[in-house]
Amino acid sequence: MALKTEFNLGTDSDALFNELLQAHEGLSREQSEQLNAGLILIMMNHIGESGIIREAVARARAALDA
Amino acid sequence: MARYQFEPFDYVTPPELSGAASASAPVIIVGAGPIGLAAAIDLATHGVASIVVDDNNVVSVGSRAICWAKRSLEIFDRLGVGERMLEKGVTWKLGRVYRGDREVYNFDLLPEDGHKFPAFINLQQYYVEQFLVERCADFPDLIDVRFKNRVLSVGQDETGVTAEIDTPDGAYTLRGEYLLACDGANSRIRRQFGLDFEGRHFEERFLIADVEMEADFPSERWFWFAPTFHPGQSALLHKQPDNIYRIDLQLGPDADPEEEKKPENVIPRIEKIVGGRPFKLDWVSVYSFNCRRIDRFVHDRVIFVGDSAHVVSPFGARGGNGGMHDVDNLCWKLAGVVTGDAAPGLLESYNDERVHGADENIRNSSWTSRFMSPEPGIEMAFRNAALSLAVDTAFARRVVNAGRLSVPCQLADSPLNGDDAGGPEVPQKVGMVALDAPLSDRDGRPTWLMNQLGGRFVCLVTGDAEAPADLPGGVELVRIGRGGFGDAEGHVQERYGDAVYLVRPDQHVAARWVAPGVDDIRAALARCAATIAA
Ligand SMILES: Cc1cc2nc3c(=O)[nH]c(=O)nc-3n(C[C@H](O)[C@H](O)[C@H](O)COP(=O)(O)OP(=O)(O)OC[C@H]3O[C@@H](n4cnc5c(N)ncnc54)[C@H](O)[C@@H]3O)c2cc1C
Numbered sequence: 001m002a003l004k005t006e007f008n009l010g011t012d013s014d015a016l017f018n019e020l021l022q023a024h025e026g027l028s029r030e031q032s033e034q035l036n037a038g039l040i041l042i043m044m045n046h047i048g049e050s051g052i053i054r055e056a057v058a059r060a061r062a063a064l065d066a
Numbered sequence: 067m068a069r070y071q072f073e074p075f076d077y078v079t080p081p082e083l084s085g086a087a088s089a090s091a092p093v094i095i096v097g098a099g100p101i102g103l104a105a106a107i108d109l110a111t112h113g114v115a116s117i118v119v120d121d122n123n124v125v126s127v128g129s130r131a132i133c134w135a136k137r138s139l140e141i142f143d144r145l146g147v148g149e150r151m152l153e154k155g156v157t158w159k160l161g162r163v164y165r166g167d168r169e170v171y172n173f174d175l176l177p178e179d180g181h182k183f184p185a186f187i188n189l190q191q192y193y194v195e196q197f198l199v200e201r202c203a204d205f206p207d208l209i210d211v212r213f214k215n216r217v218l219s220v221g222q223d224e225t226g227v228t229a230e231i232d233t234p235d236g237a238y239t240l241r242g243e244y245l246l247a248c249d250g251a252n253s254r255i256r257r258q259f260g261l262d263f264e265g266r267h268f269e270e271r272f273l274i275a276d277v278e279m280e281a282d283f284p285s286e287r288w289f290w291f292a293p294t295f296h297p298g299q300s301a302l303l304h305k306q307p308d309n310i311y312r313i314d315l316q317l318g319p320d321a322d323p324e325e326e327k328k329p330e331n332v333i334p335r336i337e338k339i340v341g342g343r344p345f346k347l348d349w350v351s352v353y354s355f356n357c358r359r360i361d362r363f364v365h366d367r368v369i370f371v372g373d374s375a376h377v378v379s380p381f382g383a384r385g386g387n388g389g390m391h392d393v394d395n396l397c398w399k400l401a402g403v404v405t406g407d408a409a410p411g412l413l414e415s416y417n418d419e420r421v422h423g424a425d426e427n428i429r430n431s432s433w434t435s436r437f438m439s440p441e442p443g444i445e446m447a448f449r450n451a452a453l454s455l456a457v458d459t460a461f462a463r464r465v466v467n468a469g470r471l472s473v474p475c476q477l478a479d480s481p482l483n484g485d486d487a488g489g490p491e492v493p494q495k496v497g498m499v500a501l502d503a504p505l506s507d508r509d510g511r512p513t514w515l516m517n518q519l520g521g522r523f524v525c526l527v528t529g530d531a532e533a534p535a536d537l538p539g540g541v542e543l544v545r546i547g548r549g550g551f552g553d554a555e556g557h558v559q560e561r562y563g564d565a566v567y568l569v570r571p572d573q574h575v576a577a578r579w580v581a582p583g584v585d586d587i588r589a590a591l592a593r594c595a596a597t598i599a600a
Contacts, residue, residue, distance in 0.1 A: 033447035038455055041448070045461040 101372030155187030265358030490563025
């Protein structure tokens, strides 16, 4: 399977994006970093396919230069 | 319990200087650490003589290697000291990982039975060296160990090597065909050759203490992230023979080694760990670690083995154990080359296979070091996220990295591997070290599969498989079942199925078939020996 790059979040996308922001409310920078790190680890495990995970990392990294 | 007594080994004026008949041996081994000594014994088991020179005259003083992995024990057993080590060592296989004072994870390094050796034993390096020195004495015609013989420089030409050696009685020159540089992490030979020791230095400092105490701690490896007795840092506890415990305490990068080593600073820390038991401080030292290797291990007739070729941080116990893999891999090849049974090109496969193994060890121990001492910021965030998740979320326990302990190196892509002509779906694969199993011999006495393999090429036939009627020269048949050894507990069937395996002298499986012809075996053998004299 390849990394999905087409939209895949259904009608909840704006709500989910907002919930991500809410999850960080009131956190210090350090806590926020840890929350993000925890989320990434959980999602990485859920995906469970190294090819997809590597592609995701590469794509996110490439986007820094966009 | 009787503690180890350090007894210096005798210095004997070498024959080159005493005027006695000059000795000569095809192989010169520089360094009588565990690796040099093991290499001398391994070569001797192949009938190849060596002279071992060491600048010192005692075994390794102080706290160094303690954890010896199952694979190393199998190699040590082939060399004749495995059972002695097992008997003296503390056997363990369970590791526990704590965050704060709470256990988050434990791992069993050998969850199955039917193996002669356990996942690990802990045994001080000085015992291992002592046992090896004594074992060397069983080969008086093949091993000449010379203490207080310091190598000053090494040279080589088309036909051999020379070593300039200094002794209390003056200097002399030794000549041989090959030289093994087993002179440790600060290898003088490596520096003389101008070889870059590339890799990474970790700034983090660790205090390593051996303490003697009466305690009923179980034989397990305990690792703490940020325990209350050592806030914000990690700690590791191991049990050793003679009521000695190894304690490793992370100190952070800014610690002052001299300050930290002072008893008034060490003792209060240890008191907190051992909870009020009386103890005696045996040894303390402050280390920082490197993960490095040289580019190539084989430089024509000078071959680097053990720490001279590669170093790792100790949290996976991959230093000495990695070096034992080197010895195992090299000695049958070198013996073949020296005796003319194999082409010198075979030595290149030592380079390929052990550079691959060293990279695996460096990778693993670097990952552990990074997990244990993350950079502040995002590295710390990922590390702490994994630790926090591990409390309630199963997957994260396996993400937590408190050491990935030495496991047998897989040689799946080795150029020496021959056919894997299908065969049963079983745990044993081509390129893997053979899996042990309990056997019974023809008289019904118990023995082990590993004790039937190694030292020469073996054609291992399991279950209902058939070997060709005549095997090529230099290959010995070992049959399990059908008139051969008994598969005492069914583990051979389960681990090997019905198949024919070609097993190298280092107990690695080189090829596998269901029903090979003699030419198949000959071809696989030729691959392994570069060109074996027919
Ligand atoms: C704190 C600590 C903990 C460790 N824990 C473990 C562990 O649990 N498990 C594990 O597997 N490994 C462990 N290691 C690593 C292990 O100690 C080394 O990998 C091992 O000692 C390497 O053996 P060696 O024979 O290659 O080198 P060394 O043991 O260093 O031996 C080299 C020998 O060469 C001699 N020599 C040097 N120069 C010359 C010269 N010019 N002429 C003649 N002789 C010379 C030296 O005197 C020495 O005897 C640990 C290391 C440390 C520091």
